[in-house]
Amino acid sequence: MRVDIAWWELDGSSQTIESLREHLRKGAVRPWASVPGLRVKFWIADQEHNRWGAVMVWEGDRPPAGSLPPNLAADLIGCPPTHRSRFEVEATVEGVHSMITLGGLGPALAADSRP
Numbered sequence: 001m002r003v004d005i006a007w008w009e010l011d012g013s014s015q016t017i018e019s020l021r022e023h024l025r026k027g028a029v030r031p032w033a034s035v036p037g038l039r040v041k042f043w044i045a046d047q048e049h050n051r052w053g054a055v056m057v058w059e060g061d062r063p064p065a066g067s068l069p070p071n072l073a074a075d076l077i078g079c080p081p082t083h084r085s086r087f088e089v090e091a092t093v094e095g096v097h098s099m100i101t102l103g104g105l106g107p108a109l110a111a112d113s114r115p
Contacts, residue, residue, distance in 0.1 A: 001039065001089035004062060006081035007053040013077045017045045020052050023076060031069035037062070043106070053081070057089070 010016065024043060032041050039057040046053075052073065056062070074080050 001092070002058045002061060003087045003089055004056045004058070005053065005083075005085045005087075007051050007083040008073065008077050008079070009082045010050045010052055010077065013079075015052070015077050017047060017050070017052060020045070020073065020076065023072065028072055035063070035068060051082075052077070062086075 020043075029043075032038060037059045039059055041057075042055040044053045044055060045051070054073070062068075071080075
C-alpha cells in the first residue's frame with residue numbers, strides 16, 4: 001500500500017477552511033468513491049496553521065493523474081499543493097471500534113453542518 005499526502009498553505013489564497021468544507025458539502029467527495037485502488041481518502045484541515053490537505057491510501061501504485069477526478073481544490077486555492085509526499089505503508093492495524101465505515105464522516109459532511 002502507498003500513501004499520498006498533499007498540503008496547501010492557505011495564506012494568500014481567497015479560500016478558507018470553511019469555504020473548502022463547503023466545497024466538499026456540495027459534492028466534491030463523490031467522484032472519489034469510484035476511483036479504482038483507492039482504499040480511503042481523508043480531507044484534512046489544520047486551523048492553527050491555516051492549512052488544508054488530503055491523505056489518500058492506495059492499494060498499490062496511484063493510478064495516472066489523468067484517470068483521477070480533477071483536483072478541484074487546486075483550482076479553488078489557485079495553486080498546486082505547497083507540499084506533496086508519497087510513502088510506502090510498512091504495517092497496518094485496526095483498533096477496536098464501533099464504526100461500520102469511514103465514509104461520510106467529518107465536519108464537512110456532518111448532518112448538522114449542511115446548509
